[in-house]
Amino acid sequence: MGDDHTHRARIFLHRGDLLQARAAWEAAVAEDRTAGSPQALSDSLGNLGNTCALMSDFPRAEQCYREVLQIQRTERNLTAVAHTLVNLGNLHIASDHPEKARPYYLEALDLLRQLQDDRGLGILYNNLALQEARDGQWDQAVASFQQALDHHRTVGNEEGLAVTYSQLGKCYLDQGDLIRAERCLNNASEHYIKLGNEPAEAAVLRLLTTLYETRQDSVSALRCLTRVVALDQRYALPELQADSAHLANLSSS
8 A cells, every 4th residue: 555655755765855755655645545544544644744844844744743643542552652742742843843842742751651662762851851951941951861861771772872962961061061061972972983973973072172172171172173173074074164274273372
């Protein structure tokens, strides 16, 4: 049901052709409606919603996710319901309506706790922490980041640990807590090195550069920024020009 359209949609997505992918998902949705298969329709609608979100068509994405949610509630698929609630929360964050995201996140949190889904809880606590940090709720944000780290550790989610340590480090840095920020950012850097994700390592090292400059530790700042520029050049990162100018300025001061 919709298999040909689904196959085409995935090919278009792989090529980065979102317009064609969207058209193929729309065709798959139409075919699955006609066939009367709730599971197939839910999958197609979810993928269509994801593609619309990537295209910043947030109203259409929300429409898809809401219909998916209705199907999943009818089928009583609690894991799927929780993940769709997270998608709806993320959608409101992306569309600059963060105040609408929290109710979806909190409902998802209740379900994921019931299901003991540590991987899902790690991701969700991280999302909650980011929202709390944006709202200036520093203590609550730190607590949520710590919860995220606990769940990431339980399932051995290295990527989750790297991302959360990086974001918690930035949270501490924004508060001026340089000691805790340095500890978290160094942890994030080590996890990204273990994962072999050097562009992400570069992003963490930029934050460490800022931290060391704030501390007036020019030797450590130069060490970090030199590594950043080397990674910029290796991966043709868009920050190369700005980082090179920063390094030249730091080297001459």
